[in-house]
Amino acid sequence: MRERWFVSAVAIVAVAASAALAAQEPDFSKVEIKRSELAPHLYLLQGAGGNIAAATGDEGVLLVDSQFAPLAPKISAALKGAGVLQPVRFIINTHYHFDHTDGNLPWQQAGAIVIAQDNLRARLASGGIIGNGGSISREVKPVAPGALPIVTYEQQLTVHLNGEDVRVHHYPHAHTDGDSVVFFPHAGVVHMGDIYVRYGFPFIDTNGGGTVQGMLAACEDVVKSVPPDTKVIPGHGEVATIADLREYTKMLADTSALVAKAVKSGKTLKQMQEQKLLGAWSAQYSPPKAFVDTDAFTQSLYNSYVKGAAR
Numbered sequence: 001m002r003e004r005w006f007v008s009a010v011a012i013v014a015v016a017a018s019a020a021l022a023a024q025e026p027d028f029s030k031v032e033i034k035r036s037e038l039a040p041h042l043y044l045l046q047g048a049g050g051n052i053a054a055a056t057g058d059e060g061v062l063l064v065d066s067q068f069a070p071l072a073p074k075i076s077a078a079l080k081g082a083g084v085l086q087p088v089r090f091i092i093n094t095h096y097h098f099d100h101t102d103g104n105l106p107w108q109q110a111g112a113i114v115i116a117q118d119n120l121r122a123r124l125a126s127g128g129i130i131g132n133g134g135s136i137s138r139e140v141k142p143v144a145p146g147a148l149p150i151v152t153y154e155q156q157l158t159v160h161l162n163g164e165d166v167r168v169h170h171y172p173h174a175h176t177d178g179d180s181v182v183f184f185p186h187a188g189v190v191h192m193g194d195i196y197v198r199y200g201f202p203f204i205d206t207n208g209g210g211t212v213q214g215m216l217a218a219c220e221d222v223v224k225s226v227p228p229d230t231k232v233i234p235g236h237g238e239v240a241t242i243a244d245l246r247e248y249t250k251m252l253a254d255t256s257a258l259v260a261k262a263v264k265s266g267k268t269l270k271q272m273q274e275q276k277l278l279g280a281w282s283a284q285y286s287p288p289k290a291f292v293d294t295d296a297f298t299q300s301l302y303n304s305y306v307k308g309a310a311r
Contacts, residue, residue: 028070033078038231038239039187041162045078047071049099050235053191054079055184057162060089063112064182064191064233066103072110075103088112090159092168093149094193094235095176096123096208097130098140105147115159116149117170120178123208124148131207133303134269135296171195171218175202175235177209181222190226191233195219196245198237201285201297202252204304211304212256219249255281259301269302 026048033047045052049067052075061084067075076088091108093101093116101124104114124143131137159166167183175194182191194203195218204210222232223246232240255278262272273295276282286294 028068031071031074033071033074035078035082036239037082038189038233039184042184042187042189043079043082044233044239045075047074049102050094050097050194051191051233051237053182053184053189053233054084055162055164055166055187056082056084056086058086059162060086062090062092062159062161062166063088063107064092065094065100065193066091066107066114067099068102069106072103072106090115090161092116092159092166092180092182093120094182094191095179096120097176097194097205100193100235101143101147104149105144108146108150113151114149115151115153115157115168117178117180118152118154119176119209120180121149121152123176123178129207130205132204132296132300133206133307134299136203136292137207171214171221173209173211173214174218175210175215176205179218181218183226188227188229189231189233190222192218192222192235192245194235196232196234196240196248198234198240200287200290201281201292201294203292204300206300206303206307211307212252212301213304216249216252216256219245219252223249251281251285255297256301256304259298260305263302263305269299272298272302
């Protein structure tokens with residue numbers, strides 16, 4: 001029996017949900033897959049769940065992330081609508097959260113090969129509690145064996161397909177401990193998974209090995225390693241520029257520095273929240289009904305430093 005998903009669009013978009021959100025089966029029949037071309041033969045597909053990049057050509061299709069299993073036929077139809085008739089040969093998972101990996105099973109049953117970082121496969125196999133160590137928490141079950149990545153890597157690998165050298169790079173302890181950033185250098189596009197999102201403050205899965213330090217390091221590395229006109233696909237939200245990513249990176253640096261200083265001075269998490277330590281960023285990054293509000297993000301940063309010190 002399929003696990004009951006959260007009906008809230010925020011919950012679907014953002015991977016986990018607080019206990020206050022009600023759970024029920026969303027109607028995937030009403031989900032539409034939006035397709036936009038970012039470069040010749042490279043498309044962005046948006047539906048429910050994480051953004052998908054689709055690299056196409058005569059040698060077959062490579063997808064970055066797979067959204068939800070019931071949407072596989074709609075994703076296929078969206079590709080056919082662009083005149084893409086070749087099969088999906090490869091799927092790269094950016095991280096283990098279900099709104100990016102639930103579609104693995106039907107695609108692999110159809111003949112695709114899922115690629116992921118070593119830690120991602122282990123987390124899909126074991127299940128566990130997705131969360132920020134506090135207010136955001138959700139249990140996930142182990143996936144079916146057929147949904148597990150077939151090919152895994154430790155630090156980096158390259159998929160040579162349709163004239164593109166698709167570079168896959170692991171950034172440790174970022175959004176999770178199994179994150180992959182996927183570079184399409186010839187197309188001038190990078191897919192960052194949930195290391196970079198555009199719905200407000202990001203979710204840091206500290207239960208899953210994520211830290212703000214790793215997330216910040218990943219963003220800084222991408223900014224300095226790609227051309228300034230590179231298009232950035234976030235895990236959720238619209239395509240961004242390197243300038244957008246740079247602004248987000250500065251937010252991570254400034255907020256984490258404040259929390260690190262407060263931790264060093266002996267302040268408790270409750271004190272930081274009561275003093276609205278990150279209040280200066282709330283208007284931009286914590287809209288009404290935000291998935292990760294200011295208190296939750298403060299908690300995420302706090303746990304990043306406390307768990308990091310323990311590690």
